[in-house]
Amino acid sequence: MEFYFNLLQYFKKIVSEASERVETVDESFEPQMRMADERFGDFQANGALPYAKKNGLNPRELAESIAAKTTSSDLWEISIAGPGFINFKLKPEFFLTWLQELGDMEDTKRHLLADSPRRVVLDYSGPNTAKQMHVGHIRSTIIGESLARLLALQGHAVIRDNHLGDWGTQFGILLYAIKRCDISLDKLGEEPVAFLEDLYRKGNDLVKKFPEALDKARLELVKLQNGDQENLSLWQKIRDLSLETFNQVYELLGVRFDYAHGESFYRDQVQGVYSVLQKYEICTEDQGALVVFHPEHKRFAKQPFIIRKSDGASNYATTDLATLAFRKKEWDAEHIIYVTDGRQRDHFEQLFMTVKKWFQVERVECPTLSHVWFGTILGEDNKAIKTREGQPVKLMDLLVEAVERAKAMVQEKNPELQEEEVERRAKIIGIGAVKYADLSQDRTLDYVFSWDKMLALQGNTAPYLQYAVARIHSLFRKVGKERSNLASTSSTPQSDSEKKLARKISFFPLAIEQTTKELKPHSLCVYLYELATEFSSFYNQEKVMNEDQDTQNLRLFLCAKTQIILELGLDILGIETLEEM
RNA sequence: GCUCCUGUAGUUCAAUGGAUAGAACAUUGGUCUCCGGAACCGAAGAUCUGGGUUCGACUCCCAGCGGGAGCGCCA
Numbered sequence: 001m002e003f004y005f006n007l008l009q010y011f012k013k014i015v016s017e018a019s020e021r022v023e024t025v026d027e028s029f030e031p032q033m034r035m036a037d038e039r040f041g042d043f044q045a046n047g048a049l050p051y052a053k054k055n056g057l058n059p060r061e062l063a064e065s066i067a068a069k070t071t072s073s074d075l076w077e078i079s080i081a082g083p084g085f086i087n088f089k090l091k092p093e094f095f096l097t098w099l100q101e102l103g104d105m106e107d108t109k110r111h112l113l114a115d116s117p118r119r120v121v122l123d124y125s126g127p128n129t130a131k132q133m134h135v136g137h138i139r140s141t142i143i144g145e146s147l148a149r150l151l152a153l154q155g156h157a158v159i160r161d162n163h164l165g166d167w168g169t170q171f172g173i174l175l176y177a178i179k180r181c182d183i184s185l186d187k188l189g190e191e192p193v194a195f196l197e198d199l200y201r202k203g204n205d206l207v208k209k210f211p212e213a214l215d216k217a218r219l220e221l222v223k224l225q226n227g228d229q230e231n232l233s234l235w236q237k238i239r240d241l242s243l244e245t246f247n248q249v250y251e252l253l254g255v256r257f258d259y260a261h262g263e264s265f266y267r268d269q270v271q272g273v274y275s276v277l278q279k280y281e282i283c284t285e286d287q288g289a290l291v292v293f294h295p296e297h298k299r300f301a302k303q304p305f306i307i308r309k310s311d312g313a314s315n316y317a318t319t320d321l322a323t324l325a326f327r328k329k330e331w332d333a334e335h336i337i338y339v340t341d342g343r344q345r346d347h348f349e350q351l352f353m354t355v356k357k358w359f360q361v362e363r364v365e366c367p368t369l370s371h372v373w374f375g376t377i378l379g380e381d382n383k384a385i386k387t388r389e390g391q392p393v394k395l396m397d398l399l400v401e402a403v404e405r406a407k408a409m410v411q412e413k414n415p416e417l418q419e420e421e422v423e424r425r426a427k428i429i430g431i432g433a434v435k436y437a438d439l440s441q442d443r444t445l446d447y448v449f450s451w452d453k454m455l456a457l458q459g460n461t462a463p464y465l466q467y468a469v470a471r472i473h474s475l476f477r478k479v480g481k482e483r484s485n486l487a488s489t490s491s492t493p494q495s496d497s498e499k500k501l502a503r504k505i506s507f508f509p510l511a512i513e514q515t516t517k518e519l520k521p522h523s524l525c526v527y528l529y530e531l532a533t534e535f536s537s538f539y540n541q542e543k544v545m546n547e548d549q550d551t552q553n554l555r556l557f558l559c560a561k562t563q564i565i566l567e568l569g570l571d572i573l574g575i576e577t578l579e580e581m
Numbered sequence: 582g583c584u585c586c587u588g589u590a591g592u593u594c595a596a597u598g599g600a601u602a603g604a605a606c607a608u609u610g611g612u613c614u615c616c617g618g619a620a621c622c623g624a625a626g627a628u629c630u631g632g633g634u635u636c637g638a639c640u641c642c643c644a645g646c647g648g649g650a651g652c653g654c655c656a
Contacts, residue, residue: 037600046599053636082600083636128656165656263656289654299584299652309654316656342586346651375586375649382649409619429619441594444586446649452606453593458619459605460594467619475616514597526595529604540612540621581619 003101005111006509008033008043011088015045018070024057025066035510041079041087042503048084059084092492095502099557100487102505105564112512113155121159121327121367122148124339125255128165129242129262130174130196133249133395135449136385139374142435143443144339145255145574146521147372153572154516159331163323164262166239168316170200172221174238175231176213177203179220185237193245196238225267225313239264252399252431254574266322270314273307273321280361282354283307292354305350320351321358328359328367335368337519342373342444372519375446385449393449399431402455406430409457413581425578429463430455432575436462439573440525460529462575465566468532468539472563473579475544479556486557491550493558497538501558504534508565521573528569535562 004010015031029051036044048066052059063084070078075094079087102108124144127133133141144160152158177199178185188195207214224231243260250256274290277283283292288310294300307317327333338348348371359366376384385392407426410417417425437454441447457463476483493499511527514520544555567577 032599034597034599040600044599049599049636059636085600126656168656170655287653291653303584303652304654306654311654313654315654340656343650344656345585347656373586378649384650413617413619445594446587447593450593456606461605461619463619464605467617471617471620478616517597522595526604533604536620537622539616543616545616581617 003098005102006513007098007506008035008510008513011043011045014070015047015066015086018066019047021069022062022065024055024062025051035507036087038500038503040081040085041077041089043088043090045086045088048086052084090503092494092499092502095499095506096489096492098506099502099561102561102564103487104484105568108564108568109153111509112153117155117157118334119157119159119332120151120335120337121161121331121333122151122337122339123161123163124148124337125246125250125257126163126165126340127242127246128168128170129239130170130193130200131242132193132197133246134385134392135395135398136377136392137395138398138434139377139438139443140339140341141250141253141255142438142574143372143374143521144337145253146435146439146572147337147339147519149574150512150516150521150524150572153568156335159259159327159333160257161327162257162260162262164239164242164260164264165316166242167263167267167319169221169313171224171235171238172217172219173203173207174200175220175224175234176217177206178234185234185241188241191245192241196241221313235264249395249399252396252427253435254431254576261323263316263319263323266319266326267314269322269326270308270318273318273325277307277321277354277358280358282357282361292350294350294353297353299346300350300353303346303350305347305354307354317347317351320347321355324351324355324369325358328364333367335370337370337372339372339374342375345371345373348373370519372443374443378446378448380448382448398451398454399434401451402430402434403427404430405455406433406457406463410581425581428576428578429457429466429581432462432466432570433457435573435575436465436525439521440529442522443520462570463581465528465532465570466575466577467581468535469563469566469570469577470579470581471539472535472559472566475559476556477579479545479552481556483556483560483563486553486560489550489553489557491554493554495542497534497541498554498558501534501538501562504531505558505561505565508569511569524569524572528566528573531562531565531569535559535566 012031012033015033019025019029030047031045032047033043033045036042048063049059052062060080060083063080063086067078067080067086075091077089081087122144125137125141127137148158148160174196207217220231224235283290286304289306290308291304291306293304305317306315307321309315324336327336352369356366379385403426406429407422410422410425410429433456434454437456440460493502507527511524515524542555544552544559546552546555570577
């Protein structure tokens with residue numbers, strides 16, 4: 001039998017083929033294969049119901065005739081239930097074979113490879129320079145990193161681009177404040193970016209109060225954009241300082257980028273955007289600005305996409321257009337994924353519509369464009385956490401606190417452990433907890449920031465999953481057997497918990513499929529948590545170190561497979577694991 | 582005003598239109614001579630309201646009500 005990594009697809013194919021052998025069924029039949037509730041089996045085809053209804057057939061009879069035409073196998077049982085569900089119940093031998101075919105970690109990774117790899121650009125994190133990262137930045141960074149890992153593991157050529165906000169109007173104010181206060185960027189103390197952020201805030205207050213200050217700030221911005229040497233070198237230094245600060249966060253989070261081009265990288269390309277869109281008459285002048293309307297759209301017919309401000313300056317619509325063109329032209333991107341706040345949905349919808357028109361005129365194939373948006377992190381007042389109002393939690397502070405709390409826990413459990421090792425474990429556990437807290441809920445939902453939520457170490461958390469992994473490592477240390485010697489185990493899952501665990505492991509490809517399709521890491525989290533729960537239950541119920549060698553081998557085998565899936569799954573989430581906790 | 586997102590146990594979250602809506606935290610009862618208790622087993626507890634589509638609706642449509650967001654020179 002050929003190995004099918006994704007069992008849902010396998011049974012879907014089987015039912016499809018069976019349906020072709022039934023006279024009353026044509027090619028419009030959809031199996032509607034689903035995971036089944038344990039009570040009914042392992043997979044179920046629901047397609048007979050709607051098809052029978054639509055074609056005036058008896059659903060139960062139709063289901064039975066499809067089942068009758070299904071290739072028989074002694075590895076599963078097929079049955080009809082209720083009004084016409086076709087249920088597949090797999091036998092323990094099936095699961096054993098499947099797990100054997102799954103192989104080791106390398107084999108498992110090979111099964112994940114996509115049929116047709118693509119060049120994918122992932123645009124995530126994107127903090128503004130001269131500002132610190134606060135908790136509001138965590139989602140893009142963590143979700144983006146996870147998706148990058150997910151796609152890279154499937155063999156796609158992933159380009160990670162940190163699209164920094166390094167060319168905004170904030171520099172006018174900042175440069176003005178720097179000059180006015182005669183500040184040296186080489187002497188900003190321990191936290192240079194915190195200093196700059198503060199300086200910006202003060203400058204912002206100033207320009208609000210005094211119109212002449214605003215004029216001067218604008219002048220600085222114009223000078224910068226016109227290539228004034230002094231301003232350019234100040235700007236560059238600010239950018240370098242900011243990147244250094246960001247990198248501290250990225251290092252702690254285990255995030256790395258291939259590029260950090262940022263908006264400034266495209267500053268010489270905006271002119272080209274104006275002229276090309278004008279040439280194709282995609283944009284028009286309106287109230288002194290250059291804008292794009294989309295008459296076919298109910299809102300964007302009236303709501304403009306401003307690509308050049310009335311003062312002649314570019315904005316983020318301009319740079320995003322230039323960026324997209326660059327990614328297509330220079331990187332040959334086939335898919336571009338933007339991971340940003342949901343409040344920018346209109347912007348991206350307009351951006352995508354505009355680019356599609358542009359590329360269509362040029363007969364250039366437009367990359368698949370995905371806006372992976374997420375909900376806002378709210379403060380206790382139910383309003384978005386923002387830099388200017390109140391004091392939002394700095395991202396670095398959150399991460400440090402997470403590691404501290406984990407450290408206390410590690411020390412409590414291992415009083416004799418060396419400091420260095422305590423630190424290492426605390427980092428993996430604490431950072432893992434923070435990441436998991438964010439990844440494990442549907443990204444489209446808002447949530448109120450809470451220390452306790454981000455730092456929880458019990459229940460549905462990363463440490464729970466890491467703990468399961470650590471226990472498996474511990475077990476193998478104790479037994480002293482090699483995982484690779486277990487593949488030939490001949491006994492099949494017998495007990496209830498053995499069977500349930502084997503079954504759950506076999507659903508891993510489905511979780512990956514779902515996560516990839518929706519670009520929602522929380523589906524994977526849900527699966528991994530269920531797997532870990534199934535494992536814990538199994539582990540509690542069944543003695544692995546059993547006198548009976550066949551039983552022991554089987555149980556060790558199941559542990560080994562569980563470990564692979566948990567480690568691989570957590571790796572996709574960007575969460576590390578430990579051999580001991 | 583227009584548009585979008587959202588409403589599930591006390592709380593925080595799950596549930597590609599499928600069968601008896603799952604978890605975690607909190608509450609509560611047990612496991613405690615156990616391969617790691619960061620654990621396991623049990624109890625109690627929920628789909629905002631009203632219509633509609635469907636063999637079947639937390640899910641899709643319409644109308645309310647509640648929460649949030651976007652809507653011309655911020656990103």
